[in-house]
Every structure is written in structure tokens, then in C-alpha cells.
Amino acid sequence: MLSRFFSGNRAVLARMISRVENDRAVSDKVLDHIFQQVKGAYRIGITGPPGAGKSTLVDRLVSDFRKQEKTVGVIAIDPTSPFTGGALLGDRIRMASNLGDPGVFIRSMATRGSLGGLAHTTQEAADVMDAFGLDVIILETVGVGQSELDIVEAADTVIVVLVPESGDSIQAMKAGLMEIGDIFVLNKSDHENADQAYMELSSVLSLKYGHGQWNLKVIQTVAHEAKGLDELMREIRSHWEYLSGNGKLERKQRDRIRKRLKIKLERKLKSDFxxxxxxxxxxxxxxxxxxxxxxxxxxxxxxxxxxxxxxxx
Ligand SMILES: Nc1nc2c(ncn2[C@@H]2O[C@H](COP(=O)(O)OP(=O)(O)O)[C@@H](O)[C@H]2O)c(=O)[nH]1
Ligand SMILES: [Mg+2]
Structure with missing residues (x-):
């Protein structure tokens, strides 16, 4: 199975991810075999309220990365939908334009039944995709609840997607989204109060947030028409370049490893106890x-x- 995995068999990749999702013991064994091949794919987290247009945006981003000849993995997590639910199907439809592409691997995950923490399982699934050789991994989650925030926070670049609805910035502040965003997207900018929402969001961000030298920006998009996507891709690229300078990426990875090791250790202590x-x-x-x-x-x-x-x- 491993040799087929490393020779690029997508069906085996899918099976490996299922194993990581469903069985702790097997998951550890799988990861033991692949951890040295985890090369550090670029991980992008996308979060925001339900219906903001995240999946539509992801579909566009995937196409753009494909134009750059990068292979892409997507993990879409929807806490509101059980495995058979409509939302996952909806995600599939919204990401349909890349479904037949062998350079794209899309995986939907339900939150129910995940082993000891969704963030954990998601990271392990991302590791499997990484070891498989995918260049970019996009994690989509709804921006509600701590475990969803944990998932995207483990990404290198976090994109927060909001829409021009009154009070959306305030809601996002309450949900803790402002703290974790590296790039803010105001999607559905075809809506009439988009300009006002843009001003509101920009001023909220300029007041309180920002990580070090990185300048937070709001990018206006209309996802289903691919408007603003070039600018978003440029912003993603700048953030990547920003991270790559001064060892920031390594520091981020260290933090990520520290958190994960701690969680694994604590879980082991607990179960042994x-x-x-x-x-x-x-x-x-x-x-x-x-x-x-x-x-x-x-x-x-x-x-x-x-x-x-x-x-x-
Ligand atoms: N008017 C408008 N509708 C959009 C835009 N982006 C996405 N949508 C629509 O909004 C709905 C929800 O999109 P989806 O990508 O599933 O949102 P998600 O729940 O955040 O993943 C779909 O019907 C999309 O076609 C946009 O920029 N403008
Ligand atoms: Mg979605």
C-alpha cells in the first residue's frame, strides 16, 4: 500500500486518509511510515461564516494554483453536516470545476466521530496529503467554534472570508476571527452595501489587529465571477514571501509541532492514567x-x- 501511495495512487491516498480519520492505532502506524516524506506543503486555512462563499473561493484558488502547475489538496470541514448531508454535496458541486483534475485532491470531512479532536485529525490528513506530494493544501472550515479556529490556525496563511452584511465585522470579532486572519476577503462585493462594509472592516482591522510587520489588507471579491482573485493570489504570494523571510515560517512550524506534541502527550497520559x-x-x-x-x-x-x-x- 505504501509503495502505491508513494507512486502517486490517488485511491490509496483516499484510503490512507480514511484510516487516519477512523482508527487511532492505524493512524499512528501510517504516520510512522510517512512522516519523513512530509515536505512542508504550503498550508492555507480559509474560514468565515456559513454561506460566505468559501467553497466557491477555494474552487477559484485551486484553479489559479493549477495554472502555476502546483498540485493542490483540499480538506473541507463542515460541522453542520453529517456524512450524508447536503452541505458536503454542495461543497462538491461548488468545487466541481476541478473534480476531474488529477492534480487536485478534494476531501470532505464531517466533524462527528473524529478521533480526539478535529484539529488533530485534520492536521494528520494534511500530513498524508503533504507526504503524497501535493504542493498546496487548503483547509476550509466554518468560522464557528474553537476546534474550527484551531484547524485554520495551524495553517501557514489564514484567510478570513466575510460578506457585506450589517454587523458581519462585529460578529467576526466576537468569533475570534480577527485575531487569526492574515488576509481578509470581503466576498460578495457585488452586493450593494459592499463599499460601506469594506470601510467598516478596514477600520476595524486598522484599529486593533496585525501581526508584526505584516500589513493586513481587505481584498474585495466576487467569487463566482472570479473578480478580485488575481489580487487575492498576489496577497497570498506576498504573505508566503513574508513568512519565508526571517525564519518566520520555521517559527510557525515549531509552534505547530510544539502544540501537536503537547496534545499527543497529554492524550497519552490521560489514556494511560x-x-x-x-x-x-x-x-x-x-x-x-x-x-x-x-x-x-x-x-x-x-x-x-x-x-x-x-x-x-
Ligand atoms: N452574489 C454572490 N454570491 C456568491 C458569491 N460567492 C459565492 N456566492 C454564492 O453563495 C452561496 C454560498 O457559497 P459557498 O461557497 O458554498 O459558501 P461557504 O458556505 O462559505 O462555503 C453559493 O450559492 C454561491 O454561489 C459572490 O461573490 N457573490
Ligand atoms: Mg463551504
Whole structure:
């Protein structure tokens, strides 16, 4: 399977991603075999409210990257839709213009049933795509909820897509989108109050946000007509160049690795800790705490040393 994977078999890529999604033990094994081939594909996160036009934009971006002869992977995550739901189908239709292209691999993921954190599973799926040899990986998530933010935050460049609706900038601020965006897109700029929304968003951004030397910009687009896409591609390129200078990319990758290692470590500690014995003891100590036979500190101490506790029980 691995040799077929490395020779570029797309069906095997799809199967590898499913394994990473569905089985922790298998996932670790898969990653053990491919981690050295993870070359560091350029990862772009796209987020924003539902219906803002993210998938339509992704479709355009994919076409543009293809024109530059880059291969592209897309992971689209929609928390509102179960596997059989309409939204995933909708995403497929909206990204349809690239479906037959062998240089493009599109994957929809549902949030339900993901193993120990969606952000984690998504990153592992992205690693698999990366090792497969894709040059650019685009992660699309709805900008609601922490786990969705975690996903895009792990990207090199984060694009926040908003639309000219009254209060959209304010909503985005509340949802924490302003902090994570490197590039802001005001899509649906064919709508009548687009200019006002542009001013509003620009002023919100100029007041509060910005990462270091990077200048936050708002790009106006009409995704389904590909308007503003050239400018967006230029902005993506500038951000990439910005990251590549002064070791910023490496620092970003270090942060990403640090976070992931920590999460994996904590998960391992947790699962090792909760043996059947400890689960039983836990309930016993709850009763003892209720009867004031033991203090919290004592209970915790004993939970850490169940062998000792066994003898005393
Ligand atoms: N008027 C207008 N409609 C758009 C634009 N971009 C996308 N749409 C439409 O908005 C709807 C939602 O788009 P979609 O890409 O699925 O949004 P997502 O939920 O953010 O992925 C679709 O019907 C698109 O055709 C735009 O710039 N202007
Ligand atoms: Mg979508």
C-alpha cells in the first residue's frame, strides 16, 4: 500500500486518509511510515461564516494554483453536516470545476466521530496529503467554534472570508476571527452595501489587529465571477514571501509541532492514567469524600499510586 501511495495512487491516498480519520492505532502506524516524506506543503486555512462563499473561493484558488502547475489538496470541514448531508454535496458541486483534475485532491470531512479532536485529525490528513506530494493544501472550515479556529490556525496563511452584511465585522470579532486572519476577503462585493462594509472592516482591522510587520489588507471579491482573485493570489504570494523571510515560517512550524506534541502527550497520559482499576477507585473515593473519610489531596495521591491503594483497601 505504501509503495502505491508513494507512486502517486490517488485511491490509496483516499484510503490512507480514511484510516487516519477512523482508527487511532492505524493512524499512528501510517504516520510512522510517512512522516519523513512530509515536505512542508504550503498550508492555507480559509474560514468565515456559513454561506460566505468559501467553497466557491477555494474552487477559484485551486484553479489559479493549477495554472502555476502546483498540485493542490483540499480538506473541507463542515460541522453542520453529517456524512450524508447536503452541505458536503454542495461543497462538491461548488468545487466541481476541478473534480476531474488529477492534480487536485478534494476531501470532505464531517466533524462527528473524529478521533480526539478535529484539529488533530485534520492536521494528520494534511500530513498524508503533504507526504503524497501535493504542493498546496487548503483547509476550509466554518468560522464557528474553537476546534474550527484551531484547524485554520495551524495553517501557514489564514484567510478570513466575510460578506457585506450589517454587523458581519462585529460578529467576526466576537468569533475570534480577527485575531487569526492574515488576509481578509470581503466576498460578495457585488452586493450593494459592499463599499460601506469594506470601510467598516478596514477600520476595524486598522484599529486593533496585525501581526508584526505584516500589513493586513481587505481584498474585495466576487467569487463566482472570479473578480478580485488575481489580487487575492498576489496577497497570498506576498504573505508566503513574508513568512519565508526571517525564519518566520520555521517559527510557525515549531509552534505547530510544539502544540501537536503537547496534545499527543497529554492524550497519552490521560489514556494511560485511566485504567479500569483507577476508574473503580475513583468512584470509591467519591463516596469517601462524601463521607468525609478522606481529603481531596489524599484521594489524588492515592489515585496516582493505585498499587499502594490496593493493599490498603
Ligand atoms: N452574489 C454572490 N454570491 C456568491 C458569491 N460567492 C459565492 N456566492 C454564492 O453563495 C452561496 C454560498 O457559497 P459557498 O461557497 O458554498 O459558501 P461557504 O458556505 O462559505 O462555503 C453559493 O450559492 C454561491 O454561489 C459572490 O461573490 N457573490
Ligand atoms: Mg463551504
Amino acid at each position: 485511566w485504567t479500569e482499576n483507577r476508574k473503580d477507585l475513583f468512584e470509591i473515593f467519591v463516596t469517601r469524600l462524601l463521607n468525609k473519610e478522606i481529603s481531596y489531596a489524599e484521594a489524588i495521591k492515592k489515585l496516582f499510586e493505585p498499587e499502594l491503594t490496593d493493599k490498603k483497601l
